[in-house]
Amino acid sequence: MSELVTVFGGSGFVGKYVVRALCKAGKRVRVAMRRPHLGNDLRVMGVVGQVQLVQANIRNAESVERAVDGADAVINLVAILNEKRKQTFDGTVHHGARLVSEAAKAKGIKKFIQISAIGADKNSKSDYAVAKAMAEDVVLKNVPTATILRPSVIFGPEDNFYNKFAAISRLTPIMPLIGGGQTKFQPVYAGDVATAVLAALENPAAQGKTYELGGSETYTFEQIIKYIQATIARPRGYMKVPFGLMKFGGGVVNLLTKFIPFLDAPFTGDQIELMKTDNVVSEKALGFKDLGINELVSVESLAPTYLYRFRPHGQFEEISKKPA
Ligand SMILES: NC(=O)c1ccc[n+]([C@@H]2O[C@H](COP(=O)([O-])OP(=O)(O)OC[C@H]3O[C@@H](n4cnc5c(N)ncnc54)[C@H](OP(=O)(O)O)[C@@H]3O)[C@@H](O)[C@H]2O)c1
Numbered sequence: 001m002s003e004l005v006t007v008f009g010g011s012g013f014v015g016k017y018v019v020r021a022l023c024k025a026g027k028r029v030r031v032a033m034r035r036p037h038l039g040n041d042l043r044v045m046g047v048v049g050q051v052q053l054v055q056a057n058i059r060n061a062e063s064v065e066r067a068v069d070g071a072d073a074v075i076n077l078v079a080i081l082n083e084k085r086k087q088t089f090d091g092t093v094h095h096g097a098r099l100v101s102e103a104a105k106a107k108g109i110k111k112f113i114q115i116s117a118i119g120a121d122k123n124s125k126s127d128y129a130v131a132k133a134m135a136e137d138v139v140l141k142n143v144p145t146a147t148i149l150r151p152s153v154i155f156g157p158e159d160n161f162y163n164k165f166a167a168i169s170r171l172t173p174i175m176p177l178i179g180g181g182q183t184k185f186q187p188v189y190a191g192d193v194a195t196a197v198l199a200a201l202e203n204p205a206a207q208g209k210t211y212e213l214g215g216s217e218t219y220t221f222e223q224i225i226k227y228i229q230a231t232i233a234r235p236r237g238y239m240k241v242p243f244g245l246m247k248f249g250g251g252v253v254n255l256l257t258k259f260i261p262f263l264d265a266p267f268t269g270d271q272i273e274l275m276k277t278d279n280v281v282s283e284k285a286l287g288f289k290d291l292g293i294n295e296l297v298s299v300e301s302l303a304p305t306y307l308y309r310f311r312p313h314g315q316f317e318e319i320s321k322k323p324a
Pocket of ligand 1: 008009010012032033056057059079080092115118150151152153154160
């Protein structure tokens with residue numbers, strides 16, 4: 001029988017690409033999710049019976065143990081960007097990873113992939129980055145054969161980066177260039193991240209190692225914003241806003257979202273803190289090539305196919321300007 005892989009966070013943006021890649025590779029996939037009744041789109045990624053949906057909350061040890069029971073491999077993609085009520089960075093990202101890795105250890109599971117992020121750092125002023133670093137540590141402590149994958153910002157039709165800034169551009173005549181706009185990013189396609197997850201799972205040489213996953217090009221935040229606005233044919237003015245001011249604004253919005261359940265902050269103080277550091281693959285890091293992946297999808301080949309909906313006349317709008 002083919003391997004059974006339990007995926008935590010399989011219902012999320014990147015998780016769906018991972019589930020699809022696992023199905024294509026013939027694995028049996030168990031998606032551990034808080035609301036399995038909402039996961040019918042996951043079921044159809046495989047043949048009948050290939051994808052199993054089980055209820056689990058990464059903050060609940062019993063549900064995590066049940067989800068891992070009988071699995072040959074575990075993938076943890078769970079994270080949050082905004083803290084809300086019980087969903088804290090420490091509880092969900094750090095201790096969630098602890099519970100999953102403890103359960104894997106108890107069941108003797110050696111194949112474990114932890115999705116982290118470039119910038120994970122115990123000394124960071126960002127609570128997200130600290131929780132990500134603590135999660136890496138606890139996973140490796142419990143399952144030393146685990147592979148850590150740290151992507152840069154991830155793009156794809158359902159992303160929360162290009163789509164978000166395109167949506168903001170639709171509303172505002174002036175776009176804030178956070179911290180002056182010079183922070184660097186190396187956007188990577190969600191499908192390429194999923195390919196890396198599969199490659200790491202299949203390759204025993206990847207066990208115990210950390211890989212940083214960046215796309216083929218590096219851009220400053222300013223370049224990304226200008227690219228988005230050219231692609232959606234909405235030229236805007238720009239204003240350089242210092243990190244401190246943006247962080248204050250983000251902090252206020254974040255505070256409001258903690259008390260208003262359905263309000264989502266476009267960005268939080270913590271995310272502004274993250275943007276103070278370049279989000280690119282470090283020089284000595286292992287990466288896609290070390291996982292045998294040499295061809296990556298570029299932003300320019302994909303983003304216009306899903307950003308068109310933000311143009312003033314949607315798909316009927318001729319792109320007036322070539323991307324910068
Ligand atoms: N997107 C990026 O640009 C980016 C960049 C670098 C690293 N990453 C990392 O990649 C991973 C996936 O990111 P993403 O963009 O796909 O995030 P996402 O769309 O927000 O998905 C997060 C997933 O976590 C699940 N989750 C949250 N809290 C949970 C809990 N208490 N118990 C069980 N499941 C829970 C969500 O399930 P529900 O459906 O129940 O909410 C969802 O499936 C994360 O670890 C993230 O840090 C992402």
